Amino acid sequence: GQQLNQSPQSMFIQEGEDVSMNCTSSSIFNTWLWYKQEPGEGPVLLIALYKAGELTSNGRLTAQFGITRKDSFLNISASIPSDVGIYFCAGREVRDDKIIFGKGTRLHILP
Amino acid sequence: SAVISQKPSRDICQRGTSLTIQCQVDSQVTMMFWYRQQPGQSLTLIATANQGSEATYESGFVIDKFPISRPNLTFSTLTVSNMSPEDSSIYLCSVRTIMTGELFFGEGSRLTVL
Numbered sequence: 001g002q003q004l005n006q007s008p009q010s011m012f013i014q015e016g017e018d019v020s021m022n023c024t025s026s027s028i029f030n031t032w033l034w035y036k037q038e039p040g041e042g043p044v045l046l047i048a049l050y051k052a053g054e055l056t057s058n059g060r061l062t063a064q065f066g067i068t069r070k071d072s073f074l075n076i077s078a079s080i081p082s083d084v085g086i087y088f089c090a091g092r093e094v095r096d097d098k099i100i101f102g103k104g105t106r107l108h109i110l111p
Numbered sequence: 112s113a114v115i116s117q118k119p120s121r122d123i124c125q126r127g128t129s130l131t132i133q134c135q136v137d138s139q140v141t142m143m144f145w146y147r148q149q150p151g152q153s154l155t156l157i158a159t160a161n162q163g164s165e166a167t168y169e170s171g172f173v174i175d176k177f178p179i180s181r182p183n184l185t186f187s188t189l190t191v192s193n194m195s196p197e198d199s200s201i202y203l204c205s206v207r208t209i210m211t212g213e214l215f216f217g218e219g220s221r222l223t224v225l
Binding site: 041043099 | 112115152153154155156203207211212213214215216217218219221
């Protein structure tokens with residue numbers, strides 16, 4: 001079935017660095033969602049985007065809905081240790097209203 | 112956002128047995144879903160739980176293996192039947208809100224099948 005291409009698969013960064021990850025799709029979406037999952041927990045919604053070109057921030061997190069409606073990115077500025085986790089993008093397809101997920105980006109912060 | 116309670120949070124099961132997972136939401140929601148997350152993997156939609164009628168299953172998932180009930184707008188169950196070690200996963204209940212269409216998740220039920 002349809003899958004989102006999420007990259008990078010994993011990141012190893014120093015505390016304080018900025019982080020960027022993105023998702024692309026071959027089909028058009030009407031919603032993009034970004035989640036964070038920590039061990040033993042369910043995914044927690046970070047940011048929701050509804051319009052092409054929309055840029056939304058949540059604290060140090062910023063996400064954008066691509067103009068083509070086929071991509072989105074998430075930036076984290078000035079990373080801190082508690083940012084460690086797996087970040088998932090998810091999109092709601094126009095054609096069937098289903099929400100599908102990317103494979104996740106595993107963020108590691110080096111001591 | 113909706114508050115979603117799932118139980119059990121984790122269980123260890125024997126091969127060939129069945130386990131029912133419960134999901135309770137604190138508000139009426141339009142749609143409820145069940146996802147599976149295999150170890151180290153992303154989330155895969157199992158089915159949409161329909162109130163008062165049979166669930167809608169995704170390709171690769173069948174009712175005999177994953178029977179689902181949704182007797183009202185705030186409660187659903189997922190049963191994992193005749194379990195094998197390949198069924199060891201996190202099973203997640205999720206809901207979509209009426210107003211925004213955002214998808215929220217419960218804490219998940221982590222099943223280990225021996």
